[in-house]
Amino acid sequence: MEFEAYHAAHWAALAVAAAVLFIIVGQRERLRRPGANRAARRSLAALLAGSEAALQISYAVGGGWDVYALPFELCSITLWLSAVLLLTGNRKLYEVSFFLGTLGATQALLTPNLSATFPEFGYFHFFIAHIAIVAANVYMTVVERLRPTFSSVLRALAWLHALAIPAAIANLAFGTNFMYLARKPNTASLLDLLGPWPWYLLRLEVVAFLLCLALLGLVRLADRLAGSNEAYGRLKPNE
DSSP states (O other), X not given: OOOOTTSHHHHHHHHHHHHHHHHHHHTHHHHTSHHHHHHHHHHHHHHHHHHHHHHHHHHHHHTXXXXXXXXXXXXXXXXXXXXXXXXXXXXXXXXXXXXXXXXXXXXXXXXXXXXXXXXXXXHHHHHHHHHHHHHHHHHHHHTSOOOOOHHHHHHHHHHHHHHHHHHHHHHHHHOOOGGGOSSOOSSOXXXXXXXXXXXXXXXXXXXXXXXXXXXHHHHHHHHHHHOGGGSSOSSOTTO
């Protein structure tokens, strides 16, 4: 039995994602307490690292390790960026992780390129990893009160292009499709609306910029609705 988008297994995973984000937002004051904050950030970072380690172990044990196990997918990269962000609170890293991690993982959650379904390992790994990426960046925004800026949109997009270079080289060398640079995924995705290769890559440039602006606007709108106390907080990023 293969995974089917927007059937029971998918809706269950999306419900878990919504619950996790609801808890982070609803418990943000409690999570700002030093002890709870350290525990939450370390636990979430360990979950991210552990999910990727479990995937690599499953490849090794099952004899399924191949070039696709290399960390050239956008979500694989932002998974590690999110883990380091949680541990360091680095603002420069946040600018990249917030946009690329949140948008990439959210797109993956809404349109999964997945064959494994519940209760297979691949199903749990996929959704745990992607939910944790979104949760990490929402946590650093809502709890630690780090904030993106318009200039950070530009820097995030510059990093996206830089990260695409090794992925493109691997695609040429091994015939892979890291970051969907060589062709569209087999399952339904946003790319289906953008035309054939290579034109969808050019249109994706515009879409990525607009989505980053939308995410920036959403954060600013949330700050206005929540009041000034939620924005640009007093906590130091490395606390």
